[in-house]
Amino acid sequence: MKENADYANAPVLGGLELLNAHYYRQNFARHTHEGYTVAVIEHGAQRFYRTGDQHLADQDSIILVNADDVHTGQSATDYGWAYRAMYPTPEQFQHVGRELFQGRDGVPYFPQAVVQDPELAAQLRLVFSHLRDSHDRLLNETLLYSVMTRLVARHSRSSHSFREGKAPSRALQLVKEFLDDFPAADAALEDxxxxxxxxxYYLVRQFRRHYGLPPHAYQVQNRLRLARTLLRQGQAPASVAIDCGFHDQSHLTTHFKRAMGVAPGQYARQSKMLQANGSR
Known part of the structure; x- marks a missing residue:
C-alpha cells in the first residue's frame, strides 16, 4: 500500500498551505504547527491526541487543531485514512473575520477536536478543490473567506475566554523566547x-505543563519550522539539516517525516514545482 502526501501553497491570504494525503502506516509523533489544522476525512479514520485526550475522526468528520496545539495522528483502521487539510495562521483568521472578535480578546479557539458538520465539510471540500485547480483569485478568496468565517462562527470560542489555568511565568517565557529566536542553538538544559x-527538573515540568512539550521537543518543532522555510527557499536538505541544528540529514529526515508525513526532499521538490507553476 503506497502512502502519498501532496503539499501545495495557495496564493491567498499571503500564502495558505494545503495538504492532500493518504496514509496507511504513518504515525505522527507529538508535534505542533504554527497555524491551525482544518481537515476533512475523505475515507478511513484517524485516531489522534489533542488537548489531553485521544480522539477519533471517521469519514466526513472535520478535524480542528488550534495553532501550537500538541497533537499526533495515526490510522484507526486497517486500510489507513485519507484527508484534505489547510493550515491557516492566527493572523489569517483575524484578517478574514476581524469583526467576529469585536468585544473578545485573542484569536479563535476550537474546543472540539472533531466536529460533525456535513454542510461545512462539503464547503471545505469545495474550497480545497478550487484553491488547487482554479486560477480565479476573486472566486477563491470569496469561497475561502466564507468558509473560514462560518467555521469560526459555528465552532470556535475566544482563546481568552476558553483557556484556563495560570499564565506561564516570565521565567518560562524567557526560555520559550530563546528557543523561538535561536532554534538551531545547541543549548543545554542547564543553560x-x-x-x-x-x-x-522544575523547568522541564513547568515548561511542559504550559506549552505541551518539554524544552527539547519544543526546540525540535522550532527547528522543523525553520527547515520548512529554508526548503521552500530552495536550500538542499543536507545544508538545511546543519543550519537548523540537526546532527545530519538523516536526523532531519526522521523528525520531518514524523511531523509532516513526507521526507524533506519530497517537500522541497513539491515546493519548487509550486513556485515554478506560480511564476508562469
Whole structure:
C-alpha cells in the first residue's frame, strides 16, 4: 500500500498551505504547527491526541487543531485514512473575520477536536478543490473567506475566554523566547535553567505543563519550522539539516517525516514545482 502526501501553497491570504494525503502506516509523533489544522476525512479514520485526550475522526468528520496545539495522528483502521487539510495562521483568521472578535480578546479557539458538520465539510471540500485547480483569485478568496468565517462562527470560542489555568511565568517565557529566536542553538538544559533561574527538573515540568512539550521537543518543532522555510527557499536538505541544528540529514529526515508525513526532499521538490507553476 503506497502512502502519498501532496503539499501545495495557495496564493491567498499571503500564502495558505494545503495538504492532500493518504496514509496507511504513518504515525505522527507529538508535534505542533504554527497555524491551525482544518481537515476533512475523505475515507478511513484517524485516531489522534489533542488537548489531553485521544480522539477519533471517521469519514466526513472535520478535524480542528488550534495553532501550537500538541497533537499526533495515526490510522484507526486497517486500510489507513485519507484527508484534505489547510493550515491557516492566527493572523489569517483575524484578517478574514476581524469583526467576529469585536468585544473578545485573542484569536479563535476550537474546543472540539472533531466536529460533525456535513454542510461545512462539503464547503471545505469545495474550497480545497478550487484553491488547487482554479486560477480565479476573486472566486477563491470569496469561497475561502466564507468558509473560514462560518467555521469560526459555528465552532470556535475566544482563546481568552476558553483557556484556563495560570499564565506561564516570565521565567518560562524567557526560555520559550530563546528557543523561538535561536532554534538551531545547541543549548543545554542547564543553560536554560540558569536563564530562567529555575532548577532543571522544575523547568522541564513547568515548561511542559504550559506549552505541551518539554524544552527539547519544543526546540525540535522550532527547528522543523525553520527547515520548512529554508526548503521552500530552495536550500538542499543536507545544508538545511546543519543550519537548523540537526546532527545530519538523516536526523532531519526522521523528525520531518514524523511531523509532516513526507521526507524533506519530497517537500522541497513539491515546493519548487509550486513556485515554478506560480511564476508562469
Amino acid at each position: 536554560l535553567a540558569r536563564l530562567a533561574d529555575l532548577s532543571p
